[in-house]
Amino acid sequence: MDKNVSKLSHHKLHKKKGLIATPFNDGLRDQLSFSSWTQERMPDYLWLGLILMYYGRNEGLKRVAKIFSKITEDVKKIDFPRLSIILSANEEDKRSIFKIISENIDKHILSPLTVIYLPSDYPIFNEYFNVLQISVETRINQLSEAIKLYYFHQSHEATDLRFLAIYYQSLLRKMHFAKSTKESAEALEKYPNIEHSDENMRRYRPMIRCMEIVTFGDVNNTFNNHFWRKIGMMTSCNPVVIKFDENKDNYDNYFHCYRKIIKYLFSANKGKSFSDDKFSVIIGLINYALKIFYEINQNKLGNSILGRHGIRTIIEIFIMLKYLIKHEKERPNIWEEFKMYGIGKYKLVLLKAREKNIDESTHFIPPIVDVLVNEIKWEEFIDVDLKYFDDQNIRKKSEDVGEKELYDICYDYDSSFAHGLWGAIRESSMLHCDNPTHQYHSVPDTENNQRLPDVKSDCLKIMNKIFLFLTQIYEVPKNLKDELGVE
Amino acid sequence: MNSSEFTCIRKAQKEYQDIIRNYEELFQRSEIPLNEIGFFLDEIQCFWLKRIDIITFELDELVERQDCFLLCGAVYLNVSDCEHYYFKSMGKCHLLFDPFIKLEEVVRISESKADSSSIVNYYKKIYYDTVKILNDYQNYFYILPLRELSMENRDSQLDLLNKFFLKFLSGIFKMDIASKKEFDKNFNTFEEIEKALDPYTRKHLIFTDVDDSKISLREKIDRYSKVQMDFLEITKGCSESQIFYVATYSWVSQVVDILLRCVYLGVNPYIRFEVTFHYFALIMHTFIGDEYLRNIIEKSIIFYIFRKSVSVERLNKIEFSEYCSILKHKDILKDVQEKIKKQKINIFKGGVKRIANIINDELVQCLGES
Numbered sequence: 001m002d003k004n005v006s007k008l009s010h011h012k013l014h015k016k017k018g019l020i021a022t023p024f025n026d027g028l029r030d031q032l033s034f035s036s037w038t039q040e041r042m043p044d045y046l047w048l049g050l051i052l053m054y055y056g057r058n059e060g061l062k063r064v065a066k067i068f069s070k071i072t073e074d075v076k077k078i079d080f081p082r083l084s085i086i087l088s089a090n091e092e093d094k095r096s097i098f099k100i101i102s103e104n105i106d107k108h109i110l111s112p113l114t115v116i117y118l119p120s121d122y123p124i125f126n127e128y129f130n131v132l133q134i135s136v137e138t139r140i141n142q143l144s145e146a147i148k149l150y151y152f153h154q155s156h157e158a159t160d161l162r163f164l165a166i167y168y169q170s171l172l173r174k175m176h177f178a179k180s181t182k183e184s185a186e187a188l189e190k191y192p193n194i195e196h197s198d199e200n201m202r203r204y205r206p207m208i209r210c211m212e213i214v215t216f217g218d219v220n221n222t223f224n225n226h227f228w229r230k231i232g233m234m235t236s237c238n239p240v241v242i243k244f245d246e247n248k249d250n251y252d253n254y255f256h257c258y259r260k261i262i263k264y265l266f267s268a269n270k271g272k273s274f275s276d277d278k279f280s281v282i283i284g285l286i287n288y289a290l291k292i293f294y295e296i297n298q299n300k301l302g303n304s305i306l307g308r309h310g311i312r313t314i315i316e317i318f319i320m321l322k323y324l325i326k327h328e329k330e331r332p333n334i335w336e337e338f339k340m341y342g343i344g345k346y347k348l349v350l351l352k353a354r355e356k357n358i359d360e361s362t363h364f365i366p367p368i369v370d371v372l373v374n375e376i377k378w379e380e381f382i383d384v385d386l387k388y389f390d391d392q393n394i395r396k397k398s399e400d401v402g403e404k405e406l407y408d409i410c411y412d413y414d415s416s417f418a419h420g421l422w423g424a425i426r427e428s429s430m431l432h433c434d435n436p437t438h439q440y441h442s443v444p445d446t447e448n449n450q451r452l453p454d455v456k457s458d459c460l461k462i463m464n465k466i467f468l469f470l471t472q473i474y475e476v477p478k479n480l481k482d483e484l485g486v487e
Numbered sequence: 488m489n490s491s492e493f494t495c496i497r498k499a500q501k502e503y504q505d506i507i508r509n510y511e512e513l514f515q516r517s518e519i520p521l522n523e524i525g526f527f528l529d530e531i532q533c534f535w536l537k538r539i540d541i542i543t544f545e546l547d548e549l550v551e552r553q554d555c556f557l558l559c560g561a562v563y564l565n566v567s568d569c570e571h572y573y574f575k576s577m578g579k580c581h582l583l584f585d586p587f588i589k590l591e592e593v594v595r596i597s598e599s600k601a602d603s604s605s606i607v608n609y610y611k612k613i614y615y616d617t618v619k620i621l622n623d624y625q626n627y628f629y630i631l632p633l634r635e636l637s638m639e640n641r642d643s644q645l646d647l648l649n650k651f652f653l654k655f656l657s658g659i660f661k662m663d664i665a666s667k668k669e670f671d672k673n674f675n676t677f678e679e680i681e682k683a684l685d686p687y688t689r690k691h692l693i694f695t696d697v698d699d700s701k702i703s704l705r706e707k708i709d710r711y712s713k714v715q716m717d718f719l720e721i722t723k724g725c726s727e728s729q730i731f732y733v734a735t736y737s738w739v740s741q742v743v744d745i746l747l748r749c750v751y752l753g754v755n756p757y758i759r760f761e762v763t764f765h766y767f768a769l770i771m772h773t774f775i776g777d778e779y780l781r782n783i784i785e786k787s788i789i790f791y792i793f794r795k796s797v798s799v800e801r802l803n804k805i806e807f808s809e810y811c812s813i814l815k816h817k818d819i820l821k822d823v824q825e826k827i828k829k830q831k832i833n834i835f836k837g838g839v840k841r842i843a844n845i846i847n848d849e850l851v852q853c854l855g856e857s
Contacts (some may be wrong), residue, residue: 006498113530114529114534118529118530118533119510119526119527119529119530120526120530126526126529130525130526130529132521132522132525132594132595133595133596134595135591135595136528136529136532136533136536140536183582204492230533232539233536233538234533234536236539236540237540315492316780
């Protein structure tokens with residue numbers, strides 16, 4: 001997909017800060033300030049949107065032009081056609097403006113706004129635009145429809161509203177164009193008279209939007225917050241669930257054959273298991289990975305968060321396995337070191353646990369860990385390594401063994417799930433609410449409806465890679481290989 | 488009920504009271520334009536809508552834990568006639584539709600001045616009753632936007648109501664009636680309609696009160712149009728068969744609607760008005776095959792018998808708060824249900840007097856009467 005975004009190579013790496021900055025942020029960080037059309041400006045112009053929505057673009061623009069022309073003539077103190085400004089004008093001005101509006105449009109058109117600006121707080125507005133016969137529900141629905149229509153800042157409809165904002169300024173003769181900005185003046189003049197389908201509009205629209213941002217003035221946060229809170233609280237969430245299909249491939253035979261291979265290797269090399277750390281580490285790592293895959297399959301966890309935890313660990317095992325094999329020649333003790341590194345981690349927890357009262361219901365059972373820690377040697381001779389194994393994190397190890405791509409895409413992505421980072425939380429546990437009045441917030445998936453893409457085919461791929469790697473170390477009979485069906 | 492429970496519903500009652508109080512001046516006026524009532528309704532509806540999610544949540548919890556009754560077939564409780572004593576007598580939690588919103592359509596469709604004064608007067612009655620409840624009995628009743636809370640899938644509910652009503656009509660006229668149009672084609676006058684009904688139905692088809700059972704259909708409709716707000720306006724220009732259709736539909740659909748909403752909310756209907764209960768009894772046999780519905784219908788019948796057989800003087804001789812504290816330790820409904828079961832009374836076939844006796848015995852015991 002051709003997206004108008006920067007490539008990774010265009011970003012700037014600040015190694016010391018541990019930051020990859022976008023070209024925008026890198027160059028303009030201190031000067032950048034964000035202004036949101038939807039949150040900060042659209043609520044002010046929605047009354048104009050309701051008029052355009054009802055009459056259509058051509059007729060709507062004409063009617064608004066009449067309204068503006070009369071307001072700028074009769075009520076001189078209004079600098080912007082912003083509802084926040086109109087509603088805070090003095091009573092006389094308010095009445096004049098509402099009278100002008102109601103002389104040019106049907107009063108029911110602005111009636112949706114009366115659910116936000118209630119009679120008790122805005123009696124004059126309601127006097128002019130509250131229509132008894134229109135139910136609150138209908139008014140809310142109409143308002144929601146308008147919000148949806150004008151939500152996206154670059155849509156044709158939103159640009160029409162933004163045009164009206166600067167058109168009002170031009171009526172007040174507050175817009176001055178330098179010779180170099182002749183095109184902007186042309187855009188302002190021609191915009192209302194040509195259709196959006198006209199080729200010239202492709203140039204005019206961005207100019208209009210740009211002018212609107214510059215001329216808006218101060219944002220009225222109180223007004224905006226009131227608007228979004230009121231409308232948002234009165235409408236229901238509309239969560240959208242994404243349900244990826246479950247991978248229903250039958251892996252029973254695969255597990256059966258894989259287990260058979262592990263059993264074979266263990267039986268055929270039983271002698272090694274007594275003293276050969278390399279053998280027991282390799283068999284242990286592979287069986288651990290296979291058990292994870294089996295648990296994912298057996299418990300239907302392929303589409304779940306835990307499925308991602310699982311595949312991440314399987315990938316880590318694969319990288320570790322390759323790393324250990326790669327470095328065994330220069331460091332024959334690497335297999336024992338690997339075991340002692342893991343046991344050292346266990347020991348540290350055990351030491352801490354001995355100094356605290358452990359809740360009996362916790363899944364950490366000190367006597368079991370005690371036995372495991374002292375299984376290979378007495379704990380008094382076991383150091384605790386606080387760094388990564390072999391002082392290298394998994395990213396470096398993956399580079400070392402030529403599996404960087406696997407790390408970059410799958411492992412790093414799944415790490416977000418393991419660490420509970422927001423991307424993973426949003427994807428798995430928070431649903432997109434398709435209600436524009438809620439500004440497309442996210443809502444918790446309390447019913448567990450969201451189903452992520454299934455990880456089982458990835459599990460299978462890595463387990464196959466592990467198997468092929470295994471066959472380079474230990475001989476596996478052809479019939480067992482054939483049964484597993486991995487080439 | 489634990490005071491830390493259902494805090495948002497409780498808080499909403501207080502806030503609702505504040506809003507209602509703000510309109511005291513409005514309801515004191517001798518004349519109120521309808522659009523001002525409309526403004527008042529806007530405030531209330533927006534107030535509830537803002538709290539609808541949390542109220543839905545707490546209400547679900549509430550009905551799961553307690554036997555809840557909802558006043559149905561009446562717009563407001565009517566404290567001045569001591570109806571609060573009756574309503575509090577059975578069940579543990581007592582819910583009221585927001586009475587102002589319940590009547591919203593009447594305000595919003597009405598344009599004629601003649602009608603507006605009766606609407607305004609009715610609203611005044613509702614207003615003062617609601618104020619009394621909120622001021623004096625806030626801890627005993629919850630006023631909630633139950634119409635809004637039970638509106639999910641309203642289109643399919645309305646579709647169901649229409650289908651049920653056509654089935655009901657087909658049953659009483661012993662012919663297949665598939666639509667309003669078809670019914671209109673078959674009959675021209677009230678007399679023709681009356682003639683097509685069997686004597687039992689003719690007698691039991693009532694609109695205003697039980698006195699209807701002794702008069703002709705034309706007279707029944709005439710009485711009904713005089714007491715029912717906006718009925719004349721709604722049926723303006725309609726044929727007699729259409730008028731009959733509207734009048735009957737309003738009653739039959741009301742009771743089916745009561746059942747649908749109560750099932751949706753998980754509460755039991757408390758019906759005290761005789762015509763509503765009359766229709767409730769007419770259609771209940773369609774639903775009692777379902778165990779859940781059978782259970783709530785049974786409770787409603789017992790509660791109705793209580794309402795009709797117990798004189799108000801027996802109840803209001805005691806302070807309301809004291810009456811409520813007595814009921815806290817006594818579950819009259821449960822005890823009556825057990826005795827009905829013990830005495831093998833089939834409530835759906837009769838036994839009203841025996842049930843009234845059981846209720847009386849329970850009440851004697853409960854109130855310490857000799």
